Amino acid sequence: MSSLCEGSLSDCPVFGVAILELIEDSRHQTNFNFKTGYKMSNQVTEAFAQQYSANVDLVFQQEGSRLRPYVTEDPMGAEYKYFDRVGAVNAKLKGSRHGDVQYSDTPQSRRRVSFEDFYSADMIDKEDKLRMIIDPTSEYVTTAVYALGRQMDEIILDAALGTAYTGKTGSTSVSFPASQQIAVNFVESGGATDSNLTIGKLRQAILKLREAEAIKDGETPVCIINAAAENSLLRTTEVTSADFNTVKALVNGEINTFMGLEFCRTELVRKDASGNSRVVVMPKSAIKMAVASDISAKVDPIPHKFHNFQILAEMSAGAVRMYEEKVVEIKCDPTK
Numbered sequence: 581m582s583s584l585c586e587g588s589l590s591d592c593p594v595f596g597v598a599i600l601e602l603i604e605d606s607r608h609q610t611n612f613n614f615k616t617g618y619k620m621s622n623q624v625t626e627a628f629a630q631q632y633s634a635n636v637d638l639v640f641q642q643e644g645s646r647l648r649p650y651v652t653e654d655p656m657g658a659e660y661k662y663f664d665r666v667g668a669v670n671a672k673l674k675g676s677r678h679g680d681v682q683y684s685d686t687p688q689s690r691r692r693v694s695f696e697d698f699y700s701a702d703m704i705d706k707e708d709k710l711r712m713i714i715d716p717t718s719e720y721v722t723t724a725v726y727a728l729g730r731q732m733d734e735i736i737l738d739a740a741l742g743t744a745y746t747g748k749t750g751s752t753s754v755s756f757p758a759s760q761q762i763a764v765n766f767v768e769s770g771g772a773t774d775s776n777l778t779i780g781k782l783r784q785a786i787l788k789l790r791e792a793e794a795i796k797d798g799e800t801p802v803c804i805i806n807a808a809a810e811n812s813l814l815r816t817t818e819v820t821s822a823d824f825n826t827v828k829a830l831v832n833g834e835i836n837t838f839m840g841l842e843f844c845r846t847e848l849v850r851k852d853a854s855g856n857s858r859v860v861v862m863p864k865s866a867i868k869m870a871v872a873s874d875i876s877a878k879v880d881p882i883p884h885k886f887h888n889f890q891i892l893a894e895m896s897a898g899a900v901r902m903y904e905e906k907v908v909e910i911k912c913d914p915t916k
Contacts, residue, residue: 644729645729646729647737647802647844648729648733648869650736650804650842650862650867651864651866651869651899652864652867652869654869660750661692661693661694662690662692662693663690663691663900663902664689689746689747690747691868691901692745692746692750692900693869693870693898693899693900694898695871696896696898697873697894698731698895698897699892699893700723700728700892701724701891701892702890703885703888703890704888704889704890706886706887706888721877721879727893728875730848731895732869732875733848734848735897736869737804737849737850737860739867739899740756740862740866740867741756741858742756743755743756744902745900756901760907760909761908761911762785762788762908762909763911764854764856767780768783774916775812775912776808776809776811776812776857776912777805777812777859777912778813779813779816779818781910782803782839782861784910785861785908785910786801789801789862789905789906789908792905792906794906795863796865799863799864799865800837800863801841801863802842802844802860802861802864803841803842803844803859803860804846805845806845806846806847806857807845808914809857809859809912809914810843810845812916855914857911857913859909859910859911860907860908860910861907862907863906865903865906866901866902866906866907867899868902870899871895871897873895874895875895877893878891879891879892
């Protein structure tokens with residue numbers, strides 16, 4: 581054998597042809613096992629059964645975290661982490677000469693974040709790797725990492741709209757307030773009517789943030805939308821007209837910035853009990869993310885699984901909403 585083929589099986593002209601002939605003979609047999617001649621149950625064989633190319637196509641999916649760049653991140657080394665908040669005070673008018681100093685009681689509070697452990701794992705048979713001719717491990721690792729990236733976005737969205745924990749020990753719960761929500765039937769003028777994402781709703785969201793002084797100098801708030809909300813905006817003249825806008829909407833049919841907002845699309849956008857999309861508008865300082873263990877992946881042979889390869893990706897992370905005033909929810913009817 582060594583005289584015929586010095587490299588891998590995929591490089592060998594003799595055994596490469598033999599493998600391809602075996603594949604051709606068995607392509608109508610679902611999950612065929614070259615070693616035993618019996619069918620196998622692992623789903624990785626579906627790729628081999630469907631096509632015999634040198635690449636494994638990843639399934640259609642969101643590729644990793646999209647929202648991570650839009651939050652403030654801190655490392656975490658304990659079960660809980662606390663983020664202190666210092667409120668605003670008002671300046672005082674100096675009274676009579678040599679008068680007493682009047683002190684301000686600076687408001688201070690804290691938010692608590694806890695982390696959870698997440699993983700994504702799969703098993704790759706050695707026979708599967710042989711049948712597919714190429715090593716699929718890297719593609720499976722990528723898929724596992726993408727899964728954890730999407731999980732990170734879910735953590736961020738749940739922190740933005742969910743319950744936050746405050747107090748000295750973080751034992752007091754704070755729900756997301758109705759005052760930070762823009763109703764699904766909000767209109768700037770005329771009769772209220774349900775709608776998807778509109779320019780009027782965006783203006784109202786920005787107004788809420790600015791009235792609360794919730795945007796730091798230099799911050800660009802992000803609007804987290806789904807495809808239905810994006811499509812609704814793309815039907816708006818202000819977004820697609822060169823008279824109003826000069827962004828990707830004019831060329832690529834996608835929105836990146838508009839009205840001082842940066843847009844990030846994900847189909848992980850939450851929905852309320854009525855099925856309305858919960859579009860989020862917030863600056864980066866609205867959410868604190870604590871990462872105890874960043875996303876990592878490894879591939880190991882497992883002895884008790886006949887030394888088949890286990891692909892394991894892991895992470896430990898959590899997030900908390902720092903200020904209710906920094907997050908605005910826009911309710912959008914995805915059917916409009």
